[in-house]
Amino acid sequence: xxxxxxxxxxxxxxxxxxxxxxxxxxxxxxxxxxxxxxxxxxxxxxxxxxxxxxxxxxxxxxxxxxxxxxxxxxxxxxxxxxxxxxxxxxxxxxxxxxxxxxxxxxxxxxxxxxxxxxxxxxxxxxxxxxxxxxxxxxxxxxxxxxxxxxxxxxxxxxxxxxxxxxxxxxxxxxxxxxxxxxxxxxxxxxxxxxxxxxxxxxxxxxxxxxxxxxxxxxxxxxxxxxxxxxxxxxxxxxxxxxxxxxxxxxxxxxxxxxxxxxxxxxxxxxxxxxxxxxxxxxxxxxxxxxxxxxxxxxxxxxxxxxxxxxxxxxxxxxxxxxxxxxxxxxxxxxxxxxxxxxxxxxxxxxxxxxxxxxxxxxxxxxxxxxxxxxxxxxxxxxxxxxxxxxxxxxxxxx
Amino acid sequence: xxxxxxxxxxxxxxxxxxxxxxxxxxxxxxxxxxxxxxxxxxxxxxxxxxxxxxxxxxxxxxxxxxxxxxxxxxxxxxxxxxxxxxxxxxxxxxxxxxxxxxxxxxxxxxxxxxxxxxxxxxxxxxxxxxxxxxxxxxxxxxxxxxxxxxxxxxxxxxxxxxxxxxxxxxxxxxxxxxxxxxxxxxxxxxxxxxxxxxxxxxxxxxxxxxxxxxxxxxxxxxxxxxxxxxxx
Ligand SMILES: Nc1ncnc2c1ncn2[C@@H]1O[C@H](COP(=O)(O)OP(=O)(O)OP(=O)(O)O)[C@@H](O)[C@H]1O
Ligand SMILES: [Mg+2]
Numbered sequence: 001x002x003x004x005x006x007x008x009x010x011x012x013x014x015x016x017x018x019x020x021x022x023x024x025x026x027x028x029x030x031x032x033x034x035x036x037x038x039x040x041x042x043x044x045x046x047x048x049x050x051x052x053x054x055x056x057x058x059x060x061x062x063x064x065x066x067x068x069x070x071x072x073x074x075x076x077x078x079x080x081x082x083x084x085x086x087x088x089x090x091x092x093x094x095x096x097x098x099x100x101x102x103x104x105x106x107x108x109x110x111x112x113x114x115x116x117x118x119x120x121x122x123x124x125x126x127x128x129x130x131x132x133x134x135x136x137x138x139x140x141x142x143x144x145x146x147x148x149x150x151x152x153x154x155x156x157x158x159x160x161x162x163x164x165x166x167x168x169x170x171x172x173x174x175x176x177x178x179x180x181x182x183x184x185x186x187x188x189x190x191x192x193x194x195x196x197x198x199x200x201x202x203x204x205x206x207x208x209x210x211x212x213x214x215x216x217x218x219x220x221x222x223x224x225x226x227x228x229x230x231x232x233x234x235x236x237x238x239x240x241x242x243x244x245x246x247x248x249x250x251x252x253x254x255x256x257x258x259x260x261x262x263x264x265x266x267x268x269x270x271x272x273x274x275x276x277x278x279x280x281x282x283x284x285x286x287x288x289x290x291x292x293x294x295x296x297x298x299x300x301x302x303x304x305x306x307x308x309x310x311x312x313x314x315x316x317x318x319x320x321x322x323x324x325x326x327x328x329x330x331x332x333x334x335x336x337x338x339x340x341x342x343x344x345x346x347x348x349x350x351x352x353x354x355x356x357x358x359x360x361x362x363x364x365x366x367x368x369x370x371x372x373x374x375x376x377x378x379x380x381x382x383x384x385x386x387x388x389x390x391x392x393x394x395x396x397x398x
Numbered sequence: 399x400x401x402x403x404x405x406x407x408x409x410x411x412x413x414x415x416x417x418x419x420x421x422x423x424x425x426x427x428x429x430x431x432x433x434x435x436x437x438x439x440x441x442x443x444x445x446x447x448x449x450x451x452x453x454x455x456x457x458x459x460x461x462x463x464x465x466x467x468x469x470x471x472x473x474x475x476x477x478x479x480x481x482x483x484x485x486x487x488x489x490x491x492x493x494x495x496x497x498x499x500x501x502x503x504x505x506x507x508x509x510x511x512x513x514x515x516x517x518x519x520x521x522x523x524x525x526x527x528x529x530x531x532x533x534x535x536x537x538x539x540x541x542x543x544x545x546x547x548x549x550x551x552x553x554x555x556x557x558x559x560x561x562x563x564x565x566x567x568x569x570x571x572x573x574x575x576x577x578x579x580x581x582x583x584x585x586x587x588x589x590x591x592x593x594x595x596x597x598x599x600x601x602x603x604x605x606x607x608x609x610x611x612x613x614x615x616x617x618x619x620x621x622x623x624x625x626x627x628x629x630x
Contacts, residue, residue, distance in 0.1 A: 003511035011498035297493050300455060302507055302552075303483020305476055391455050394493060395446070 002308055004299065005315025014291050016316035016378065019280045020324050023370040026276055027328025028335065030269045030366045031358050035336025036343060037262040039356030043349040047116060056114055056248040057223040057235050059088075069242035072217040073210075079223055082237045084230035089113060090218030094200035096133075096190045099155040099169055102142035104188065106135070108156075108200050111191035112222040114248060115184065122148050122176030128193040133172040136180035139188040147174050154190075159206030168203060172196075181345060222248075270365050274373045277321060281377015285313055289385040297394035306386055310379070317378040321371025329366050333358060404467030406431045406559050406591035411461035412451055422447045423614030425461070429591040429607070431559070434583065436602035437595045438619070439611030445595040448611065449490075449562045452593065454482045466559050483510065487553030487590075489563040494545050495537040495552075502533040505552045516555075523555050524548070527581055543574040550578055554585045561585055561592045567601055579604055 008015045059079065061071045069075050071090055080088045091110040098104050111117075111128050120137050128134070131151070135144045151173045158168040172192075180187070192200070195209075202212035223245070225234050231247045238245035289296070296309050304312075336356050344351040358366075385393070407429040415421035422444040429435055439445050450456040451463065454470060457478075463470045465485055470478060482488075487508065495504045499513070505520035506513040513520075524533045529551070532544060540548070546566060553561050563582060567575035579601060586592045594605060602608050610619040 007498060007511065007513075294493060295496055295498075298490075298496055301453065301482070301488040301490060301493065303479055303510065305479035307476070308479075389455070391450065 001315035001318060002311040004304075004308075004312045005319060008295075008312060009316045009319045012292070012295075014288055016281075016284050016288055016313065016320050016374065018288070018320075019277075019284050019317075019374055020320045022280060023273075023277060023321060023324035023374065024328045024331070026269075026273045027325050027366040027370055028332035029328075030266065030273055030362060031329045031332025032335045032339070033262070033266055033269060034358035034362035034366075035333060035356045036339055037266060038359055039336070039340060039343060039351045040262070040347060042355035043344070043347060043351040047349050054228045054249050055225050055231065057225065057231060057238065057245050058114075058248050059221040059223060059238065060244045060246075061217055061219060062244065067242075068244045070217040071219070071221050073214045075217065075243070076221060078241060079221070079238060079243065082223075082234050082241070084225045084227070084234045085223055086226050087113065087224040088221055089194055089224075090198070090213075090221040092194070092197040092201035092213075093219055094156065094197065094204050096154045096156055096170075096200065098142070099153040099167075102140075104140040104142045106139060106188045106190040107186060108190045108192055108197055109185050110194045110197040110218075113224050114222050115191065117176070117178040117191070118182050119176050119178050121145060122174070124176045128175070128191070129173075130193050130196050131170075131172055132175045132193065133196075134176045134178060134191040135174055136188055137177040138180050144174060144177055148177055150174060156200050156203060158203040161206070165204075165206075170196075170200075182349075266362065270362075270369065273365070273369045277370050277373020278377040278380075281317055281374040281379075282381035283377075285317070285378040285381030286385060289313065289382045293385070293390050294394045296390035300389065300391045306389070309386060309390065310382060313378050313382050314375055317374040318371050321369075321374040324370040325367040328370070329358075329363055332366065403431070404464065405429060406433070406466060407452060407593075408464040409452065409461065410463075412448070412458050412463060413460040414447055414451055414456055414458050416447075420444070420447075421614060422451065422611075422616075425451075425611075425616035427609065427616060429560070429593060431589050431591055432586050433607060434586040434592045434605045435594070435607035435609060436605040437593065437609045437611055437616070438597065438599070438602050443611045444614045445611050446564055448616065449488070449564050449593070449595060452560070453486055453488045453562050454478045455488075484556075485559040487556065487558040487561045489546075489549045489553045489561070489566050494549055495540075497537055499537065500533070501529070501535045501537060501540065501548050504537060504548055505555050508552045508555050519555055520551075523551050527551055528577070543570050546570060547574070547578055547581070550581050554581060554590070557585070557588055558590055561590050563592070563594045565595055565597065567596065567598060575601070 009017050059071060062068045076088050076090055079085065089110060089112045091112055094108045096106045096108045111134060117124060117134060124134055137144060151171050153169050153171050155167045155169055157165045159165045198213055199209050202209040205212055205216060225231055235245050235247055299309060336358060337353055340351050340353055340356045405428050409425055409427045412425040413422055425448055437445055437448065451458050465481060496507060499507060502520040502524060503513050505523060506516035509516045521533050524530055527547060529547060532540065537545060550566055566578050570578065582592050594601060596602055608619040609616055
């Protein structure tokens, strides 16, 4: 860094200051994505773990997968007997549709201990009764608010043959409504007791519930242990018993899909930021040095050596990259905080402002990489032009 | 003047050749402090090359160069740069002022990048040279003659041991040329050795010593020019 850089960077349009806008935008983008991803991950983790996720183990049945034990009645009984297990709730999926008014067609699931519904009206009892249902406040244009507390007839499919079926009717009391933006199991889900959910799933398969539960089994089940400390041992026991079992907390921590992709995208973003900074440095430094060769020659006759000319360029690079980093992080953090409310709507989860602050690693990358990359690029880009004394180059040009 | 002190410049057998072939074949020259000398010669004879060598920008391929007794051949590049910054002021034919600095800042730049520290010296000198009203101008708004005078001020402001000026009066009207020469003369009077490259015999005639550079060889021109002027 040379003191001359302060003058050239501030006053000379041909200096490396030109790299500032691009790097600022990239640093801001990286900071914003880091903040948004952190906010979403925090909110999801808090939501899942807050609803008892730390003491839960998820069992999955993979249809057609021989090596995984199906979640039949006897299998679930075994799971319940594993050490430390307090409760096993099996999830059966089917459908409920409008019988009297409305045209809705809802997916039905068991209300499991892991479901932390954001209830807007009514109250979910400690254990849902066989003839009770929890619905989204609104689904497919039907507003269920007027029906809250009432017993309503719903239709469901009862298979009578391989490709034929009739509609059966079940009367259920709507005990609570939840915020429809909460879509952990997809949109428009009706939550039922385990027995009722199994009844609907069995009817759709054309079987008696006991037979269905015994032969086909559940889609998945939530195992609740007494204490967080028992999760690892219980998971191991269940896996040894042939179940596909994984702690819910693990599943959240390395949420594979969305957050895995976001994480990868950010790593790529860091790489892009570094490469663009270096590339910009190479190109801008070469151009700028060539364009300013006359000025450099004057600085030579005023007593600057070639190392000092290099330090002038490096100083410009550090100033440009540094300002880009600071402004980018500030703007990016601001944007990320401003996105908290829309993101919260999209996810259907509350996000705190502090959740959406980008992590220190990402902030450090956004702060430092523009300056570092630009400096490295500048050294590379100016090498060729500064190899020759600018005095000679300038005189050869004129 | 202390006669025991070494000359401002002592060059012996100075030579330089560019990769393309041209350059300087041989230059011997001694300038005492306060001396004012002119170098004349046809285009391409090596005048600017000689100046770049004396200004420690180029390193000679042969010969020796002492600046106030310091053997410049023994210096590391950074030491040469420092010596140039401290002791030599240069006015170049085709390289002018730094466009991102104002007039007084260009003058102060002779001391290095801490411009604010030399604000007073720079502005005072511009005032002495009758350019006080130009001090804050952007150099892009100055005429060629004004720029040339500011370049001379920049070379003079630190009262260096040696001032090298490459055609400082070319393209100037006689009045402006005269004021540039007066500035250089007053630098010499304050103790700088001044070497001026010129095509203008009036300018050369105003100097105490005259050299001629022809095909890369420097020689004194005392008698020849004296005779020519007597004849004229
Ligand atoms: N940068 C350079 N690279 C290669 N050759 C050069 C370079 N500069 C000058 N020369 C050559 O060196 C010789 C001396 O050039 P120099 O510039 O010293 O001449 P000069 O006497 O100053 O001429 P002028 O009066 O036109 O300014 C010329 O033949 C010129 O072509
Ligand atoms: Mg010349």
